[in-house]
Amino acid sequence: MSGGVQDFSILDATEDPVLFTRWFKDRATWQAWFAFMSALFALPMTPEQLAIYEKCTGRTAPPATTAKEAWLVCGRRAGKSFVLAFIAVFLACFKDWQQFLAPGERGTVVVIATDRRQARTIIRYIRALLLQVPLLAQLVERERDEGFDLSCGITIEVGTASFRAVRGYSIVAALLDEIAFLPTDEFAAEPDFEILAALRPGMATLRGSMLLCASSPYARRGALWDAHCRHFSKDGDPVLVWQADTRTMNPTVPQQVIDEAYERDPASANAEYGAEFRVDIEAFISREVVEGCVTDGLLERPPRSGLHYHAFTDPSGGSKDSFTLAIAHREREHAVLDAIREVRPPFSPESVITDFAELCQTYGITRVTGDHYAGEFPREQFRKHGIRYELSAKPKSDLYRDLVPVLNSRRVELLDHPRLVAQLVSLERRTARSGRDSIDHGRGGHDDVANAVAGALLGSTVPQQRIRMGTLQGPYAGGPRGVELDPRTGRPLVTERPRPPRWVIVRESELGAVKGP
Template identity: 65%
Template sequence: MIGRRGGKSFVAALVAVFLACFFDYRPYLAPGERGTIMVIAADKKQARVILRYIAAMLNGIEMLKEMKARETANGFDLDNAVSIEVGTASFRSSRGYTYVAVLCDEIAFWRTDDAAEPDFAILDAIRPGMATIPNAMLLCMSSPYARKGALWDAFRRFYGKDGTPLVWKATTREMNPSIPQSHIDRALERDHASAMAEYMAEFRSDIEAFVTREVVEACVSPGVHERPFVRGTKYKAFVDPSGGSNDSFTMAIAHREDGRIVHDLTRERKPPFSPEATIAEFCKTLKDYGITEVHGDRYGGEFPREHFRKHGIGYRLSDKPRTDLYIELLPNLNSGKADLLDSPALVNQIVGLERRVSRGGKESIDHAPGGHDDLANSVAGAVWLCAEVNKAPTALFGTYDGSAGTQRNFYHSTAR
């Protein structure tokens, strides 16, 4: 755990080259088997930072240059039955290798137990591949972040203890005195909590989990993935629009029943997709549930509103920003009043939300770096809309007569 610009990537590359070039692993390898030094990061682009340092050593040091048998886009094959490769943080693609060493870069920013690829599962998939190689090394490096995940667990259990895995903690300036202290001082003045993590190697105390997995899973109806339209039920819908290139376009439908808020349907279109075609598809589903108006945020300006209107669906801007929607969601989860569909992706996104407090004391709730919350946002919006119905605001309700194929609108006005 070292602050930013403290030389983590260079040290990792140096370790990788030393282990690859100065140890003979062939006695422990079967005929045709190669030992692998794997550099793993959240994505291959990030992992290649270390690979470039490795390439500079193998290409620039004459003695090591002679050991190169082959160079590929993803690494090097050496003439001593060792390969150096870059990989991504996946417990599926990490299996099947015989590992000489594994270098895990910026592991604090890998997804934790809220993800389909949690950091603990990736490390568990790696360790069996190291079992037959004496002195095989697992080296995880990162600037610290939130107090969760594999890095926090290792720090909490092993830091400062003898006879255990070594946990190395150092500030940026301790590792790299060339970084001006004035630069760090300015960063501390701008955002103390962030700079303490970035340069002083301290875990952030201003970032905590929004809700536990146990609370969310207690609200899930196992095996129920979608609920059909029921005549006479007043449904509410919330959308989280997207332009089709980065985030998903999601929609959630819910209703209120016997004091509970029941999640009926979720739709997600992952990029790439056509926003116009997605809106047309969502509008058909909305009409099937007798819904004539959808709520959503201000994303895309007039574009989503215009296209929803073309299909006969009104688009009302949400009164609440994302953080407020999650704050409204929390008591419904804690009290068990929310009845959620069985969706692992939705559960992971809600569990992955982080609560942050700014220097001015303002609270925000959002996904972790590299994470997503498109499903969680639309479901939180639908839950909020159903909770608002109970507060008797002015609202537009739609009912749908499926047999006759007609749609009727009813206006219900009640003073707040």
């Protein structure tokens, strides 16, 4: 089968009753996808398919050669995942790859998504396409939970969304589903670019191999947006970018479902179903700005006497998010980051608080600031170790907003912590329908380290409250100016019951109203 079938196209496979006809019974609803497959493999098109091609690619001339890459920017429920699976099975079973592989070498169809669970959606489609077609079922040598070994020398398997894990393969097809939402990992703030850079060398020597990326669009950044900017609406480009709303690709989706989504949230629905990149979301801060504040090679600063340290914590229950703590201090006009602690789940929150409290004590810290998470629990646990837990006066979105000018002016000295850099760079600024901006991590991302660091740095830049000792006069002294003294004892004569002293905290900005030495 994989010895290569001359003049047998992917469209022929959709019409063959021995193969895949059952998946394409209502062919009228598949016309847009047939147009895409024709464009992908440079097949002749009908006038109707050519019109769809021009609408979805912005091109005027049909392709003359098979595309080496295809980027599907399509709305939800358009059928992207199934089509990726179908193309992968066609490439694996109907093309001869042995001429490009050394003896003992296997070609790989790798499926990558935001997580392995989502990737298994494509694997389930592939399983059905292989096992429910008797002719193809004969090719399956071994079935695994996350893949298949075929007798034609091809392995189909789920890959990890990591630029390290995809290296070293001979790749006949790489399928990246929902590439706009790949999670940020510890060392890559832009994991989509890193993964693509690791995949492409594995495809370089296999003529006819394909990179197939699909996603509903998101923000105007990342590999999907970059591919759209570089290759959309360009005749003759071997990289095919196909942009289409949900109902163009799948007219069986009820219009009412889409209308209701637009009514709830027009900006989100325009991306989810309209396949338009969002204009209400933008990057929070550039990687260059953040890295410009990093002290290379410095992982932690030891405590020093004479400094006032500030700690900020982002608590977690121990099952999903990390529990983080950051410590910082102020040196003249700079906020200096001293220490970062992150404990990833699973963990015991009580045990983590004990460790964090010990770290705070080494820096002479007797109070930490944190958010409102978990109510009284973190306050009670820190209190057991003699540390007061104070609630942050600002939500994290405001902390991030206030951190921007400090980072831009380089009045911050960060530690060399890749996860911190990745989380800061992946933060997003969103504009709500009310016009109010909010800053948070992207979909599938994390900001636990960034939140703690932002709180610690900004807390360290707030001038400390001080009390200047001296003689208070006026109403706060408990009596009028010039109190008469007893000549025998030198003590003030009390002519009325004195009022108790009223203690007040005086800020530096208010010291002009207080007289003292």
